[in-house]
Amino acid sequence: MDMPARPEKLQWYLDKHLTCSCGREHYAPLKTVSIRKDALEDLPKIASELGFHSLYLICDSITYDIAGKRCMELLEAAGIKAELRKLTHTAFDEATVGDLLIHMPKDYDLCVAVGTGAINDMTRFFSFRMGRPFFTVATAAPMDGFASSVAALNVDNLKTTFEAQTPTAIIGDTEILKNAPYKMIAAGLGDLLGKFTCLCDWKAARIITGEHYCEPIVELVENCVTNVLKDADKAKDRDPAVLGDIMEGLVLTGVAMSLYGNSRPASGCEHHMSHYWEMIFEQRGERPVPHGTQVGVGTVLVLKLMEALRKTEVDFNAARAAANAYRQDAWEQDIRRAYGPAADGVIAMENRAHKNETAGRLQRIDAMEAHWGEIVGLLEALPSSDEVIGLLHSLESPYLPQEIGIDRALLSDTLLYCKEVRERYTLLQMLWDLALLEPLADQVIEDVCAAS
Numbered sequence: 074m075d076m077p078a079r080p081e082k083l084q085w086y087l088d089k090h091l092t093c094s095c096g097r098e099h100y101a102p103l104k105t106v107s108i109r110k111d112a113l114e115d116l117p118k119i120a121s122e123l124g125f126h127s128l129y130l131i132c133d134s135i136t137y138d139i140a141g142k143r144c145m146e147l148l149e150a151a152g153i154k155a156e157l158r159k160l161t162h163t164a165f166d167e168a169t170v171g172d173l174l175i176h177m178p179k180d181y182d183l184c185v186a187v188g189t190g191a192i193n194d195m196t197r198f199f200s201f202r203m204g205r206p207f208f209t210v211a212t213a214a215p216m217d218g219f220a221s222s223v224a225a226l227n228v229d230n231l232k233t234t235f236e237a238q239t240p241t242a243i244i245g246d247t248e249i250l251k252n253a254p255y256k257m258i259a260a261g262l263g264d265l266l267g268k269f270t271c272l273c274d275w276k277a278a279r280i281i282t283g284e285h286y287c288e289p290i291v292e293l294v295e296n297c298v299t300n301v302l303k304d305a306d307k308a309k310d311r312d313p314a315v316l317g318d319i320m321e322g323l324v325l326t327g328v329a330m331s332l333y334g335n336s337r338p339a340s341g342c343e344h345h346m347s348h349y350w351e352m353i354f355e356q357r358g359e360r361p362v363p364h365g366t367q368v369g370v371g372t373v374l375v376l377k378l379m380e381a382l383r384k385t386e387v388d389f390n391a392a393r394a395a396a397n398a399y400r401q402d403a404w405e406q407d408i409r410r411a412y413g414p415a416a417d418g419v420i421a422m423e424n425r426a427h428k429n430e431t432a433g434r435l436q437r438i439d440a441m442e443a444h445w446g447e448i449v450g451l452l453e454a455l456p457s458s459d460e461v462i463g464l465l466h467s468l469e470s471p472y473l474p475q476e477i478g479i480d481r482a483l484l485s486d487t488l489l490y491c492k493e494v495r496e497r498y499t500l501l502q503m504l505w506d507l508a509l510l511e512p513l514a515d516q517v518i519e520d521v522c523a524a525s
Contacts, residue, residue, distance in 0.1 A: 076289045080296040083325045086332065095287035099332040101239060103220050106324060108245040108317050116144055116185075116210065117151035119242050125183040128155040129205075131173065131196045132187035133163055139212045140249055141187045156181070164355070165191045166227040173199045183208065186240070189257070190216045190364055197237040198224040206241045213253035214320040215260035215363045219243050220327030223336055225348065227355060231418035232348040232494065239331045245320040247313035255309070256363060259470035261319050262305050263369025266464070268298045268326065269456055270375040270500065271341030276451050278498040281440045290329050290338050297325045306467055342492065342499035346371035349491035353483060356413055362477045369465050370479075373472050374488065375500060376458035377520060381513045382504065383452055389442045395508035396434040404429060411490040419493045426496040429505075437506050448503075473521055481522055488514035 076093035077085070083106060091099045104123065107115045120128060128148060132141035137159050148155040156178045162168050173195070184207035186196035193209055200207040201224075209219050218225075224237040250258075272291055279286040301322035307315045329338040336344075347367035354361040361367065404423075409416040423429060441448060465472040474484050489510060492501040504510040 080293045083321055083328065086328050093287060093289055095289065101328045101331040103239050103243065103328060103331065105242045108247065108320050110247050110313060112244050112246040113140060113143060113210065113249065114147065116244060117147050117153055120153060120183065123241060126154060127178065127181045128153065128183050128185055129178055129181040130155055130157040130185045130187055131160065131192060132157065133160045133192065136188040136192065136212045140210055144187060144210060163191065164227060165195050169195055170199055181205065185210060187212065189213045190218055193218060194224040194226060198226060198235055201238040208242045209240045211245045211320065212249060213257040214250055214316065214323055215257040215365045216264045217323040217326040217339055220324050220331055221336060222331045229418055230356065230414035232352045243324055247317045250316045250320055251311045251313045256366065258308050258316065259468045260363035260365030261323055262308060262468055263465065263470055264365035265298050265301055265322060266461055267343040267368040267372045268294050268339060270343045270372050271339060273451055273455055274341035274499040275337055277448060277500060277503060280444050280447055281437050281503065282498050284498065287333060290333055294326055294329050294338050297322050305464060308468065342501045343368050343371035343375050345491045345494040345499065346374065346487055348494045349487055350479065352415055366471060367477060369470055370472060370474055370477055373458050373461055374517060376455060376461060377517045378504065378513055379452045379455060379500060380458060381516050382509065383449065385509060387507055389438055392438045392507045393435060396431045396438065399429065399431050408490065408493060411486045422496060423493065428496060428502065434506050473524055481518060484518055485514065488517065
């Protein structure tokens, strides 16, 4: 079947092999989505229809009260065998995997994640490694990773993305979603705002590095975000229909990641900021704000950097001189300071990817100089930082780093070094290639700190 030329509704993309004009075949193995009032009641029916008989439910103490207990009651009433593990260790690292392994039933054939981001990622990873499918029962909609096929876990103190799997089914009960803390509802919208900058990352990488690019998937995500955000101001009223639309939009952007096979369609440098902050807060023993809230703040920062770039005359020869002056040992010293215990993983990643090495950087500078007008056109198509700030403000969601516990020193490290969290080419790497990341970061830091 051919990938549609125009974006379709969520259900259209599920469990179909699609031949695409981008030259690849896409497939999202998600089989069914139920987002409606009382959707939780569908769990036993969906499990039975898909042939599952013994379930392993994974939650924490909060999501147990919200939905886990009711899930167990429904399964028991339907005569479906189920065991539940209420996690007490929620750092979502190697120890959590061990917890799930130790307590898993011997004969289970399905995992069920009862929760949101971290519980979903842990269940996604664990079930994949154990060779079992999994369902998601959402207790809030603060992020777009429900339908993703990758999982982000803390391993060796570094927030790391692993290959995992897409859920077989997603259940979003709007009666549950509407009662989630408002900051989590706003976080989901913040995560969607990040698609503007992440897609710009991808478009720029296509020009600068020749990275593979899929226009139909980009259009799918852009259309989804536009449709959801047009009613974003109604989210504060906790209208179940609006919250269902938000949940569906978040699932659809996750389906886009599944279709493409990685997180490129929905995660860019604004997400790398969030990953970096989560890692640093974890090292400090502090709890960060929701991921989507961080992404909203990160999106504002990226937009401000791009606005500063558009006002700057780029000196490509100066960029080449900086590339030739690069020294790996000096970079490693900075990384060890900025990443602490996670530095070894970052350095190992760079040793594999070589994204900072001089030869590759010089090639990218040549490509940028040859296509600078096209790149500027991409930046001009972005929403303004003021527009995004206005929307976040209307949602009563933070938009300044200091509102979410990011002080000036951490903000500086974020802008300069969060690009090292992933191998992916982003707008921040582009600024670094042009030897403009540090001066423009200083401008943005002064701007946002003055706004406090």
